[in-house]
Amino acid sequence: MNKVARPYLFLLLGIIIAFGLSAWADGINPYDQRIVMSIGINMILAASLNLINGFTGQFSLGHAGFMSIGAYGAAIFTTMIAPGMLGEVAGTGMQDVALFMGLLFGGIISALIGVLVGIPSLRLKGDYLAIVTLGFGEIIRVIIQNIPSLGGSLGIANIPRYTTFFWVFFIVAIVVFFIQQLTKSTYGQGFLAVRDDEIAAEAMGVNTTRYKVEAFVIGAFFAGVAGGLYGHYNELIRPADFDFLKSVEIIVMVILGGMGSTYGVLFAAALLTYVPEFLRGFELFGVKFDSFRMSIYSLILIILMLTRPQGLFGGINFKKLMKVGRKSVVGNQ
Amino acid sequence: MLQVEHLHVNYGAISAIKGISFTVPERSIVTLIGANGAGKTTTLRTISGLVKAASGKILFKGEDITSIPPHHIVSIGISQSPEGRMIFPELTVLENLKMGAYRRKDAKGIQEDMEYCFNIFPRLKERIKQAGGTLSGGEQQMLAIARALMSKPSLLLLDEPSLGIAPLLVKLIFEKIVEINRDLGTTMLLVEQNAAMALNIAHHAYVLETGEITLEGNASDLAQNEEVQKAYLGM
Amino acid sequence: MEEFLQQVINGLSLGAIYALIALGYTMIYGVLRFINFAHGDVFMVGAYIGFFIYPLLSESLGTGYLTAFAVLLAAMLGCGLLGVTIEFLAYRPLRNRPKLTVLITAIGVSLFLEYTGQIDFVFGADYKTYPTLVERSAVFSGSGLSLGSDQVIVFVVAIVLMLLLRVLVMKTKIGIAMRALSMNLSAASLMGINTNRVISFTFFIGSALAGAGATLYAMSYPKINPLMGVLPGLKAFVAAVLGGIGNIPGAVFGSFFIGTAETMTAGYISPTFRDAIVFGILILILIFKPSGLLGKGGVEKV
Numbered sequence: 001m002n003k004v005a006r007p008y009l010f011l012l013l014g015i016i017i018a019f020g021l022s023a024w025a026d027g028i029n030p031y032d033q034r035i036v037m038s039i040g041i042n043m044i045l046a047a048s049l050n051l052i053n054g055f056t057g058q059f060s061l062g063h064a065g066f067m068s069i070g071a072y073g074a075a076i077f078t079t080m081i082a083p084g085m086l087g088e089v090a091g092t093g094m095q096d097v098a099l100f101m102g103l104l105f106g107g108i109i110s111a112l113i114g115v116l117v118g119i120p121s122l123r124l125k126g127d128y129l130a131i132v133t134l135g136f137g138e139i140i141r142v143i144i145q146n147i148p149s150l151g152g153s154l155g156i157a158n159i160p161r162y163t164t165f166f167w168v169f170f171i172v173a174i175v176v177f178f179i180q181q182l183t184k185s186t187y188g189q190g191f192l193a194v195r196d197d198e199i200a201a202e203a204m205g206v207n208t209t210r211y212k213v214e215a216f217v218i219g220a221f222f223a224g225v226a227g228g229l230y231g232h233y234n235e236l237i238r239p240a241d242f243d244f245l246k247s248v249e250i251i252v253m254v255i256l257g258g259m260g261s262t263y264g265v266l267f268a269a270a271l272l273t274y275v276p277e278f279l280r281g282f283e284l285f286g287v288k289f290d291s292f293r294m295s296i297y298s299l300i301l302i303i304l305m306l307t308r309p310q311g312l313f314g315g316i317n318f319k320k321l322m323k324v325g326r327k328s329v330v331g332n333q
Numbered sequence: 334m335l336q337v338e339h340l341h342v343n344y345g346a347i348s349a350i351k352g353i354s355f356t357v358p359e360r361s362i363v364t365l366i367g368a369n370g371a372g373k374t375t376t377l378r379t380i381s382g383l384v385k386a387a388s389g390k391i392l393f394k395g396e397d398i399t400s401i402p403p404h405h406i407v408s409i410g411i412s413q414s415p416e417g418r419m420i421f422p423e424l425t426v427l428e429n430l431k432m433g434a435y436r437r438k439d440a441k442g443i444q445e446d447m448e449y450c451f452n453i454f455p456r457l458k459e460r461i462k463q464a465g466g467t468l469s470g471g472e473q474q475m476l477a478i479a480r481a482l483m484s485k486p487s488l489l490l491l492d493e494p495s496l497g498i499a500p501l502l503v504k505l506i507f508e509k510i511v512e513i514n515r516d517l518g519t520t521m522l523l524v525e526q527n528a529a530m531a532l533n534i535a536h537h538a539y540v541l542e543t544g545e546i547t548l549e550g551n552a553s554d555l556a557q558n559e560e561v562q563k564a565y566l567g568m
Numbered sequence: 569m570e571e572f573l574q575q576v577i578n579g580l581s582l583g584a585i586y587a588l589i590a591l592g593y594t595m596i597y598g599v600l601r602f603i604n605f606a607h608g609d610v611f612m613v614g615a616y617i618g619f620f621i622y623p624l625l626s627e628s629l630g631t632g633y634l635t636a637f638a639v640l641l642a643a644m645l646g647c648g649l650l651g652v653t654i655e656f657l658a659y660r661p662l663r664n665r666p667k668l669t670v671l672i673t674a675i676g677v678s679l680f681l682e683y684t685g686q687i688d689f690v691f692g693a694d695y696k697t698y699p700t701l702v703e704r705s706a707v708f709s710g711s712g713l714s715l716g717s718d719q720v721i722v723f724v725v726a727i728v729l730m731l732l733l734r735v736l737v738m739k740t741k742i743g744i745a746m747r748a749l750s751m752n753l754s755a756a757s758l759m760g761i762n763t764n765r766v767i768s769f770t771f772f773i774g775s776a777l778a779g780a781g782a783t784l785y786a787m788s789y790p791k792i793n794p795l796m797g798v799l800p801g802l803k804a805f806v807a808a809v810l811g812g813i814g815n816i817p818g819a820v821f822g823s824f825f826i827g828t829a830e831t832m833t834a835g836y837i838s839p840t841f842r843d844a845i846v847f848g849i850l851i852l853i854l855i856f857k858p859s860g861l862l863g864k865g866g867v868e869k870v
Contacts, residue, residue, distance in 0.1 A: 059668055120855045127603050127671060131809070132854045135847040138802075142844040244798075248675055255672060292687050298679035305673040306661055383754055407760030419755035421748045431741070432748050436760040484760055 007180050014173025022166035033165075037233050039273045040168035041226050046253035046269040047175045047262060048222035053251070054260035055183060056215045058122060059130045062137025063223050063250050066110045068242035069140060070224025071231040072150060073106030074099075075159045078232065081105075090160050099162035103171075103228040110224025111217050113140070118216035122209060137247055145239045155238030156231075163233035171229065172266070175222050179262055182218075252301055258311030268312065334359040334520050335380070335411075335488055340389035342372075342379050349375045351544040352389065357488065362514055362521040364531040364552065366565055367541035373524040374416050376541070377490045380522075381413050382406045393488070408436050412486040416493050416524075418477040422466025426457055429465050429476055433483030443483070449516075450479035453509050471502035478506070482513065488520045489513075495527040503527070507534050528565035532556040540565070570712035575835045576828060581719040583827025584726035585788070588781030589804035590811075590819040591733065592651075592774030598750035598814040599770045602667055605674035606654060608801015609681035610647050610775050614782030615698060615792045616691050617646040622699040636701035640725065643779035651775025652768050660764065685794030695793045698786040722784045729780055730820060733773070737816065746770055750814060799843060803830070806850040812860025822861070 257265030282289035342350035451458040525531035540548040811818025
């Protein structure tokens, strides 16, 4: 297959999957629907954080903060701005236009805040960067909590449910396509250089700060879009939905997937969204698994870091794997 | 006293020491000379247990000490004055010396050894309450050697005692090394880039080049060796 | 003026508690160069130790200062052992691994303590009421100013512990070893210092101080739950960074500063901003002087 064409093919495949899923959506019960929706949204969040953590090696603990900005931005757009611009859109084809513009609006605000946060904080490294992004994430949350017109800690309710399977998985495909194109381009090689050896990259004339800020801003944009999708599915957003734990949850997906491996991270996002739901009903010694599943979740995180810090899929070259797979298919013929 | 046999040390995929063997007889001063990056410091760090050997053996008084943790190495009588001196900058001179005697319990012996150190390095006594980081380079080197002596070692490892120190002080420090060897009978393994000084005080010498021993012999003989003169003595 | 003084008193007593927590952060950072995210949760466990052990102790010792003191010691001992265990099981195997691996492990330990605490047959997710160790009375009140007995106890206990810590770190052999280790780990091991043992000891002391902080905190704010350690932990961490992480007097200074800033914000601006102000201070510090107010040198490159 042509090397240039392949990503486009994947994009096409992604869009087909998005269509397929949305055709299937009506047939399944709301509970399963919610899980699939969460998987898609978490995929966007994890892939976008992966661009920051996995590709540039910067450690951000405030991703949920950007998600919340996008969620609030999109909700404000569709509930306050769009009716004036587009009139009554719910139920018509125009609701997709409203959603699209809302997502864009939320994503852009999130990206702008990303610039504000990124420029000063990305001079810091490691632990310090983690802490400062955590601090920003918390500050964003506290500020939203204290703005009465955003509903304070009660949040915004009655957001129209515009998000569909198609939108979620279409955006997953776009994010993956975008990140692949970006990291493959000469320009994108700069990201990887920053991760692998910042000092050497700098010596070779790579403007490391610019790359870091850009990765951060793009990551913030997509996190904002994911937040918008979340709000327009959940119909209710509260500051507490976007706390430190949500940031940690996204990070765990990135780590489990193996930092820097896009497909690994997508798979981890699906796994970590599905498995806890799947286990919810289980019982052990008469105790509902639900009551201690989070405890086990954190224990697994610790064990994973002790035994496989590169993630479940880190270090596995998916392209190579696929090539081997193809060869064996050819061999069988 | 110390026997190193076929020692290999790797840093990741890079092999830093490629199977060296040498011996340090009791009460002698043996020197390892070589250029920057030859593996001299790695050899000392491996003897002290800070770096793990990939293969080979280190024998001390006949016993295998190859994979013993650093704090036990000090207990059995090997101490090191490390490269770059590694003085604890915010501890006073006195506290630095006390740390040198960390594993000892004999208060009286510690006191005597401290007197001895102040005797050979009177400057340290003058600066006893000063923070280690405020000393000059030469004074820090004296402190590093004195601190290593405080564990009452039978083998003292000296890593580049001349590094970054004024020539006059280098001369003084090397004289003191000989004095300690004579007074206390401490066996010394001296690693140096300053080959002239090292060959001057050592009994036996080895030349280390990119992880391998290329030459060895009586120190005064090596000082006459043409290759050594060309490569290390600048003649 | 009285109100201002009152806020100062409240701020300093809150700061004294933060200081006990911040000391643990800073000491552990000093020896291992990493942020022990689980420290705030060790603090939380300290409050539960008091909660569970008080009924047992008050049975044999009665109610009064002796029991309160015994509860304090029990919380310190329990937290100290917990800290040592965490270090041994989760952090020690990761020595020499990338810092981020250790950081994420620490987050994992923190979540584990919080979630496990929320399980019904462990502590339970609901709020529990911490026993009244010492009856509260006004030691001083008048002209709009009041000083409660609980505040006096907080000050006395915190200051005594800080002085003891100072003696330990400055005068004892293991204390000097602890400082030596924080300056240069390999030089310390060349002295014959068993670095792992000193690190364990540091975790014990740091966590025990968090246990003491938890006892004082729960005396002042008796509603406890498994997530109670998160905010005080973060604030104490900010205090440690403010004073220059790794710097013991800095942690104490930073804690009093944060405590006062917090009560002032709550009193003069709005109580809802008392948490935001702390993070605001953190961000200003990290951007303008990451080494902290009393710290020296630059940010360590990771």
